Amino acid sequence: MNIREQFPQLERKVYGKPLVYLDNAATSLRPRSVIERWTEISSHSTSNLHRAVHHIAAEATEAYEAARDAVRDFINAPQREEVIFTSGTTHAINLAAWSIGEAFIGEGDEIIVAESEHHSDLVPWQMLCRRKNAVLKRLKVDDSGHILTDALKELITPRTKLTCVAHISNVLGLINPISEIASLCHRNGVMLLVDGAQGIVHQSVDVQSLGCDFYAFSGHKMYGAPGTGVLWGRKDLLEQMPPMFGGGEMIETVSWSGSTWAPLPRKFEAGTQDISAVPCFVQAIETMKQMPQDTQVRDFVYESLMKMDDVTLFGTTDDLNEKVPLFSIAVKGAHHEDLALILDKMGVAVRSGQMCAEPLMDRFGVTGMLRASFAPYNTMNEAEYFLSSLRKAITMLK
Amino acid sequence: MTLKEKQEQIIEDFSLYDEWLDKYEYLIELGKALEPFPEEKKTDDRLINGCQSRVWLDTQMSSGRLVFTADSDAIITKGIISLLISVYSDRTPEEILQDDFSFLDALGLKENLSPTRANGLVSMIETIRAKAAENE
Numbered sequence: 001m002n003i004r005e006q007f008p009q010l011e012r013k014v015y016g017k018p019l020v021y022l023d024n025a026a027t028s029l030r031p032r033s034v035i036e037r038w039t040e041i042s043s044h045s046t047s048n049l050h051r052a053v054h055h056i057a058a059e060a061t062e063a064y065e066a067a068r069d070a071v072r073d074f075i076n077a078p079q080r081e082e083v084i085f086t087s088g089t090t091h092a093i094n095l096a097a098w099s100i101g102e103a104f105i106g107e108g109d110e111i112i113v114a115e116s117e118h119h120s121d122l123v124p125w126q127m128l129c130r131r132k133n134a135v136l137k138r139l140k141v142d143d144s145g146h147i148l149t150d151a152l153k154e155l156i157t158p159r160t161k162l163t164c165v166a167h168i169s170n171v172l173g174l175i176n177p178i179s180e181i182a183s184l185c186h187r188n189g190v191m192l193l194v195d196g197a198q199g200i201v202h203q204s205v206d207v208q209s210l211g212c213d214f215y216a217f218s219g220h221k222m223y224g225a226p227g228t229g230v231l232w233g234r235k236d237l238l239e240q241m242p243p244m245f246g247g248g249e250m251i252e253t254v255s256w257s258g259s260t261w262a263p264l265p266r267k268f269e270a271g272t273q274d275i276s277a278v279p280c281f282v283q284a285i286e287t288m289k290q291m292p293q294d295t296q297v298r299d300f301v302y303e304s305l306m307k308m309d310d311v312t313l314f315g316t317t318d319d320l321n322e323k324v325p326l327f328s329i330a331v332k333g334a335h336h337e338d339l340a341l342i343l344d345k346m347g348v349a350v351r352s353g354q355m356c357a358e359p360l361m362d363r364f365g366v367t368g369m370l371r372a373s374f375a376p377y378n379t380m381n382e383a384e385y386f387l388s389s390l391r392k393a394i395t396m397l398k
Numbered sequence: 399m400t401l402k403e404k405q406e407q408i409i410e411d412f413s414l415y416d417e418w419l420d421k422y423e424y425l426i427e428l429g430k431a432l433e434p435f436p437e438e439k440k441t442d443d444r445l446i447n448g449c450q451s452r453v454w455l456d457t458q459m460s461s462g463r464l465v466f467t468a469d470s471d472a473i474i475t476k477g478i479i480s481l482l483i484s485v486y487s488d489r490t491p492e493e494i495l496q497d498d499f500s501f502l503d504a505l506g507l508k509e510n511l512s513p514t515r516a517n518g519l520v521s522m523i524e525t526i527r528a529k530a531a532e533n534e
């Protein structure tokens with residue numbers, strides 16, 4: 001089946017022109033299977049989880065737990081209870097930051113965060129450091145956007161507890177050498193958390209071979225339901241970490257003298273979960289597996305942007321195997337916002353601005369960038385249309 | 399030209415273009431034609447908050463009239479502020495405060511800008527109003 005037929009929004013028009021959706025890194029489109037599954041659960045299988053004995057509760061619980069198994073299998077997590085459902089990457093990292101902080105971080109301890117991180121993988125660590133009087137250290141990237149792994153060696157001290165990097169930056173689109181960073185960290189007794197919001201979309205992720213300790217991602221960027229996400233963590237660590245939220249489902253016993261926590265994963269899943277959306281991980285993962293693995297669009301857009309006058313591409317490499325089809329550019333003499341506005345009127349949806357990575361914008365000396373991010377349902381025709389629209393927009397602005 | 403006449407003229411100019419891309423061309427031309435704004439006036443206190451791009455607005459009083467000059471690092475935004483200046487600069491505070499800024503609705507600008515830029519437009523209007531109120 002044609003993959004495009006599975007995504008109803010691809011049939012849309014904007015301003016009378018066919019929509020060319022190139023903002024997939026912000027959120028991907030939804031396939032029919034996910035939409036139908038969500039509707040089916042909402043129409044027929046709505047019930048709260050775990051709590052009741054009735055038939056529908058069992059069905060809802062089964063659907064929810066099937067999603068956990070699907071995710072476990074998809075990322076090759078050793079154990080199903082290491083998969084914790086959250087509302088997204090942001091929630092997952094905040095939860096991790098709070099609970100890691102309580103369990104492992106004390107005054108004067110150090111946390112290393114890469115310069116290329118999304119605010120979601122930076123601000124929670126700043127908050128933690130303020131709360132615990134810990135020290136935040138910056139892991140730099142070079143001019144091509146590559147993380148300076150050698151600099152990491154220098155940054156790690158006996159006080160370093162944790163390193164946080166994205167698998168793939170949402171601005172640079174380069175696959176970071178996670179395994180290498182993981183072994184470096186582990187040799188020094190440092191934990192590694194990976195922001196996988198973009199990584200999960202473009203890589204087949206095996207948390208065991210990556211060797212990280214935590215991996216966070218969102219459902220909505222991998223064709224799943226918005227408001228869903230995952231924190232995967234190593235069981236021995238998660239077990240030492242106290243829950244961030246207290247409430248229903250996360251307790252073993254509650255009395256006035258105190259409460260005890262339910263075992264993983266429920267310890268971290270307090271309150272009513274998104275019972276319609278989380279089960280859709282099953283369909284989202286099926287969609288992921290059906291996606292064509294073509295690199296033609298990526299190579300074409302990369303080469304074309306590299307050749308364009310006045311265009312600077314951020315996140316460059318000699319080896320395109322480490323680049324995903326996500327392109328952030330700055331154009332000399334044309335503001336990113338003007339470009340995005342004109343492209344929009346041509347039917348092309350792209351992102352402009354700081355892209356939730358203000359420190360990285362400062363690093364490259366720009367006020368913002370223009371980003372086109374492709375999904376496998378985007379075609380060569382769309383890529384060509386994007387490039388010719390971009391050329392036109394630049395001419396208009398000159 | 400009175401303030402109302404100027405607004406009507408802009409509405410008429412704008413209506414010559416059916417396509418939004420052409421309207422952008424028009425705004426870009428306005429932006430390019432805006433008088434140069436001195437670098438030393440690009441200070442934070444002249445920045446209008448709430449815009450994705452940076453917009454600076456300078457206000458002077460000259461024989462009872464407000465004189466606005468402005469700049470932006472984005473050209474379409476610069477076109478928009480230029481359009482506002484052409485209407486509201488060199489007017490008395492009373493003239494500005496009596497106007498309801500509804501000519502912008504006639505242009506369809508707010509609906510056709512991205513939400514961030516529409517917010518920016520609202521901030522520009524509020525700043526112009528506030529300056530008029532300060533100098534009344």
Ligand SMILES: Cc1ncc(COP(=O)(O)O)c(C=O)c1O
Pocket residue numbers: 025026087088089090091118120121166168169170195196197198218356
């Ligand atoms: C690298 C990265 N980290 C974190 C996030 C935050 O994800 P969410 O908004 O789904 O929580 C995003 C998405 O914008 C991202 O691209």
